[in-house]
Amino acid sequence: MLTVLLVVIILNFLMLHLAPGDIADTIAATMGGADEKDMIQLRTEYGLDQPFFIQLFQYVIKVAMLDLGNSHFYNMPVFDLIMERLPATLLLVFSAQIVSLSLGILLGVYAAQNPNGLSSLFVNMLSLFGYAAPVFWTGILLLIAFSLYIPIFPVAGMRDVTIESDNFFVHAFDVARHLFLPMITLASIFLAYYSRLCRASMLEVLGADFVRTAKAKGLSQRDILMKHALKNSLSPVITFAGLSFSAVVSGAILVETVYSWPGLGTLAFNSIIARDTPVLLGILIFSTLMVTVGNLLTDMVLRSIDPRIQGSQ
């Protein structure tokens, strides 16, 4: 996990180094130009005249001390800015993962009982849709449908500022109402993948010997499905869900932009428009951190449902 972070930080530095222009150019540009002498002074101030590896080392140390530089658009430290936005993204990413995973498993199990029936067809159609429809487009369509034509959900944001109440539940309900559409949009893609995978894995398990044994013992269909087959077919689905975390975070960026959800995605969008590179690099570091934490959690879940997985694998 630490290596992954270190590599991201080094990669960030490399890209900054290779990209045309440097920080002195940016500052000179915002000041409206600087002469040769000032440029040299600026470069010395920011350590840009040091050898490559010393610069790299200094950059890594700086990031390790949580100093990600300053945002020149918001005029505040990048770290504080990210901390302010991180909870919204975490809420969106994890709720979408949980919803898509649980619905996907339900749908997959249901479809596997009838491999050639309507539900299987539905799962297949859904997976085609999930692959082909760009997530931001799905989001816009849902927004048009459920905020414009049937106005049951708010158009944008995370909170309704007009609500005056000290009750925690009123606010929680308000956030949930705002969360619903973005979450469903993001979950729809992954629901498609998970349900298809769960159906396939369930079909494989249902043909196994131990399921036949369970049937021969006279267990009810429900017991066979839920107690014997499901537990054995879950691990590929969960493994895939873990691998999907980086895709979920990528999708969250687009979904947040559609719904103006005040998380890292909208921040990234705004910092692209404002050419605010330090913020963008900071977001890259933190979203990678989020994915690695998600992977760790997946490993823990996998280990708890499948005792055969042990050790550091």
Add this chain to the structure above:
Amino acid sequence: MSHLDEQEEIQAKPSREMVGVFLRSYSALTGLIILIAVSIMGFIGPIFYTIDPFDMVWMPFSPPGADGYLLGTDYLGRDILSQIINGARVSIAIGFAAASVSCFIGVGIGAFAGFYGGWIEEILMRITEFFQVLPTLLFAMVIVALFGSSVLSITVAIGAVSWASVARITRSEFLRIKELDFVQASKASGSSDLNLIFLVILPNAAAPIIVQSALLVGAAITFEAGLAFLGLSDPNVVSWGQVIGANRTYILDATYTVTFPGIAIFVTVLAISLVGDGLNDALNPKLRSR
């Protein structure tokens, strides 16, 4: 020479059969026809439909069908049909080019990792794992934001972040095939390593790699659309995602400006995925009975 001819004939039969399997599957054939139609629209269409996608031709936000503009006009009064026709070329070209880039990187890394094993494999697979953890869209955003948004940098950025799956598949195929007899025979007869990798093993590992690459083309098209939606697109060309991104602010007034380019992306990527499924059925005889 006669020996070679004989070999070709042995190989020719199954491949003709594969084409048959591919064409007999209606969904794969439909996908292929749609894909060809969209490509023709993008590459030849502008000759017949001569309205410039950047020209302001009419009042902004005129709805579809009105005033002779079939799909209406956008917030600057540009013809949306023309944008979709011209966008097809860019979207499809970027999709195929980016998928080729990731195929190139992925096959290279996977092949060397699988063939050599040991510490080479360890290092290369660590790099691959890293690219699976990295949120690819963000990384591509950073690349394009730093190196400028030209068609080239966008293509390279998409290709450079989405090769991990190809590398994994290539590696596992290489691990399996390199132990087979004909590879050992070729090794014993003194083939060089590069010869073994690219002329002996790779052709036999091609099937799953081709299927995965086909899926990557579709993924690259949506990827490009996502970048364009966020404002990271080449301002000198028009692409489907760019049309959606440009009109995003006005969706509540003019829903069609977003709906039609989205349908174009959806149908094209769907067609590619159907072709990919067909290729999978044709190239994987083991799965055919399912």
